[in-house]
Every structure is written in structure tokens, then in C-alpha cells.
Amino acid sequence: MKLGIFISDFKYDAELFNRIADDETGVFLVHDGVYNAVVEDNGGASPLINKASRIFVLREDLKLRGFTEDSVPSNVEVVDYGDIVDRLMEEYKKVIWL
Amino acid sequence: MGTLAIGILTGPYGSKNMAFALRLAKAALEKGHSVRLWLSGDATTVAKKGQHEYHRCFNFEAELRELIEMGLEVVNCESCAYIRGINKEEMIDGIQVDTMTWFIENALSSDVALMIGEE
Amino acid sequence: MTAKRVFFLIRSTFKKEVPLIAMDHALGCLTARGFKVEPVVAFVGAGVLNCLRGQDGMGTYGIETPEERIKMLLVSDVKVLVCGEDMERYGITMDMLTDAREFNAENTIQPVSFEEIREGIESSDMVLVF
Structure with a gap:
């Protein structure tokens, strides 16, 4: 079963994330987690992005923090709450919050 | 249609976790799913009646009332609420009280269970 | 009836109420109706510090400690795992881990690799991170 991981902080628990995530993991960036999609880390994309x-990045939380969808890398999907519900119900039935 | 269980420990107004949980619950209800919300730890304080409207702040009592009207099942952790001095009669109408076993049983019988396990 | 496995991953430390709440949920699995539930509790990262022996809640603040709650898990035959890599990182040796021998519990905290914890996460029906 694919694992979904919610990340709600910019400075998230990267150590635990890296230990758990595999090539099937889906990541949901919400709250301050959205910064990982749009803010550079030492001149490059957040390590999480790769x-x-x-x-997935939550549209409302992106807009709330002053970012537009244009600033999101091409491999990140901008979603709303309804999309997250669909992804959980259809794809990531096992889900954790870091 | 499926069932989504959301557990949360985070206090309501010091973080935006509660806002997220309620918006996710609303989106799931609008899509026709059933949603169970389990309040534990400091999250139990969101169940208290009498939260005031304040200039451009969240009002979780109003949000909970709307979601309960839409069919949201809300259950407050009995011992966590007791420690915090929140009695059943002080809780928003429609909020139930039960033990942690309730959450385990209801999360396991749901299609998806998300625990927001941080303060 | 096949048991449903619920995996509790605890990374929070002493300051917070979270480790106690996590363990209470694990204990709550044992009285679930409609399912046979097998809880597994795993301490990772700095969360391994919850497993230290000799915590003194009564002699200080008059409160219950994570150690006492771990003893309850062990007495209740709940599987309790601790990440071996994180034990090594924080200088924790086997003799520093608590147990419940005073209650005649043979069940002890089991140091395992994080890979084993990862496998536990994958094979569980539900994962709760605290």
C-alpha cells in the first residue's frame, strides 16, 4: 500500500522522512510545508522535491503565504482540499503526518 | 462513498492544524464521504461552547456546528477533556465523549485514518 | 479472526504529553471491539529517550512518566521496539533501557534496526505518528 506523508512545517522532520519515504511515497505539502515547494535551500530546490x-501542494496554503502557482516546480501538483480527499480515498489509504 | 477518520492532538488556536483538519473534513463531507473527528490532548478544548467571534480570526465553534450539521461525527477524548476541566454539558451540542479505544475501532473501520499527532 | 496491526511511531520526547497519549492509544487497542488489534509501539529518533530507566515522576512533580507507561505496555504484552541506530547515536546501552521485571513481565523492549521498523510500518494496517 502506498504511503502518503503530510508535511506541515518548512523545517520538517527530514531525518524521519528520509528513512520512511520510498519511490512510491506521495507527499502532501500543507501549512508551512508549502515553503518546501517554492523556497530555495542553499541555492537549489528543497531536497524533498527530488x-x-x-x-502535492495545497493551493490555499500557497496563496495564503504570498506565492502563486507559477512559482511551483513542474513536478509538483497544485491541489485543493477536495483533491487531497480524492488522493487519500483512491491512492494513499495509509497516511501519516510528520 | 468512503469513510475518513481524522485524529488530532493539536490545540485549536495556537496552530493551524485544527483549521486544516476541519477543512479536510468539510471537503470530504461535500464529496459525500463520512467523516469521524477524534479530539485528543489539547485538541479537546475546541469542543468548548462559547468561543467568541473576533476580528478576522478563526471561529472553530461556528465551523464545528456547521460540520456537525453536515454529518461530521465528533468525539472528544474523555480523560483529556476531564483533565482540562471541560465537562460534557459545556461542549458544543452534538459532540460525543468516549475513550481512546473508540478512535482505534473507528479508525480501523474507516477507509483512511490520519492522525495529526503533534501538539 | 486476523489481527489488525496498528503501528505507533513515537519520536516526541519527555517535555510533551504526546508520548503518553500515544501509549494510551496503544493500550486502548487491547480493548477494541469488533477487531482483534495488535498494537506495536516503536521509539525512534530522540523518542528513544523515553525508554530510559529510572525516571522519577513521583519524587519530583508528582506525575506519571513515559517509563511507567512503557512498563504498562510491557506488562500488557504489547510489542515495544526501539531503534538500535538511534540508541547508538545517543549513547544508550541495553542496561539503560527500562523493563517491567518487578511485575514479572518477560516482555522487554526490543532494539531493532530502522529497516525492521520500516518493514513494520509497511506491514501494518494503520500507522500513527506521534
């Missing part, structure tokens, strides 16, 4: 197979 780690998961699919990355």
Missing part, C-alpha cells in the same frame, strides 16, 4: 514520487 525525493518523493508525487508531490
